[in-house]
Amino acid sequence: AQSVSQHNHHVILSEAASLELGCNYSYGGTVNLFWYVQYPGQHLQLLLKYFSGDPLVKGIKGFEAEFIKSKFSFNLRKPSVQWSDTAEYFCAALAASGYALNFGKGTSLLVTP
């Protein structure tokens, strides 16, 4: 069955710490991968996406993610987090031939000053 799993449900970091959020997917065939962010009280916003090409994808606000096909992973990284990065982060997958985003359960990130 198609699935997306996020390893960390809650992460607490101090400002300037480095961030890595894990995401693994289980899909047959070609899959497109996304990271969305949901700031408190706001809607989902796209951070970055991977369709093909360079497996290292750069997104907004200094975020990047690396697609490692052999590990079925698409981990999100940021070298130095800020307090304003406090939010819920969702990894999602979408079969290239499909239409429905399949979301992971999300990771809640709290960045402390």
Next chain:
Amino acid sequence: DAGVIQSPRHEVTEMGQEVTLRCKPISGHNSLFWYRQTMMRGLELLIYFNNNVPIDDSGMPEDRFSAKMPNASFSTLKIQPSEPRDSAVYFCASSLGQGGHYEQYFGPGTRLTVT
């Protein structure tokens, strides 16, 4: 562009009442999605429309839920009768086309509380 517009942003209702959630997709987008977000199940797709036609409603929980898209600029999700377990945030999203290469743009969501 104003983005995907949803109304109301918050809805509190009593069990048994009818609830109607509304969505206006981004102009020119031909695909529309309704998602539900709960603590227990996360984000899950309820129904997907393409060119105003329901393509996949397998995620609709039960017959109490119904969705319509009478035209390209408007969709509704109705719950009748509502139950406390329907309490969730309901997101509408739209995309320019059908298929995995099209980004989905999300609305602000409607937070529904059924007491």
